[in-house]
Amino acid sequence: MPNKFRVFATCDIGESINLLRNRGYEVEVYPQPEAPPKSLIIEKVKSGIDGLITTLRDTIDAEVFEAGKGNLKVISQIAVGFDNINRADANKYKIPFTNTADVLTEATAEFAFFMLGDLARKLWTAEHLTRENKWGFWHPYLPFLGDEVTGKTIAIIGTGRIGLAMIKKCAGFDMNILCYDPAYQNHDYVKAIQETMDLRHARGIQREKTWIKYVSLDEALAQADFVSVHVPLLREGESDAPTYHLFNETNLRKMKPTAFLVNTSRGPVVDEPALAKALRENWIGGAALDVYEKEPLATDSPLRDPAIEDRCRLLPHFASAGKITRLSTDPNKGMAGRCAQGMIDVLEGNYGGDLTKMPYVVNKEAFGK
């Protein structure tokens, strides 16, 4: 008996749409690459769809849940972050939503590391030199030098999935690691990393001894040569330790004047005018950003100031943008596959129909006994 579920997807998720269609679902995909207007999402939800596939570009709140009353059964978000979905509203209307945690962890962490390397060793500026025929000679220190990563100290802000993956990559570059997370500390992982560091040193694989430890935010900011941010966006009232504008003027001033900030988390975690000022006035050495308060980045953003261009790398929300990570239909490898599977689990009542047992459902708290 084919499933007669109706689904609207606010964007194309590639082959994984067929995971649904092959099961008999009727799936409509918004045909434009840009996000649909909210009014269209409301209209589709009102038309009686069972499932909605969303991206971080779609605002999903009470208005959407109200429109779906009686029909809408699940929202499947193709992202791990879900700050665009009002969790309290979803819980009020008892609508489960799923995300694509884990499958993008390594891709996002490696991209954060590459951004860090690009910034520290001035790859962008150096390539411009070559392309613009300004590379006149080899010289010991002209036209500029970069900062090595090996042997330096990095602060990992947020030691969840991506933060821990970043730690693993930094340990491979013989870095010392300061960890900060007010809500979750994985001491077993940190201990295991220290053991691998010690073994590498004992066996002559790395020359200097390195270390890893949890510290306070102030210590992390004051001691780090690099600060990499891996937190969810949590606004005032959503957490005891909100992350909205965590990197404001006060905290940016706590960093070393030579330190570099890397943000692959969410744009509003960084106060952008404060960061632009920090770069202009040399409170910090540089910054590399993948995410912004408003995306795409506004043409008049202070981050585009040519005066800070060589110390400010700007990437287009690209950290998870690897081919397998984004599009694999395998729910254990790809965001698209996991997004489709999350929807199937809910609509077809997998796990005995128990939403609290479904691995990709985020707001399990709304469905406990």
Ligand code: NAD
């Ligand atoms: P996660 O939930 O596993 O980890 C987040 C960690 O941040 C948690 O351990 C939490 O305790 C910690 N945290 C919360 N508040 C904090 C605070 N005030 N200070 C320090 N730490 C705090 O999430 P994850 O899978 O590691 O993903 C992290 C975030 O990265 C996502 O929420 C998403 O917004 C972002 N992300 C961005 C991209 C991209 O393409 N740029 C890709 C994937 C994820």
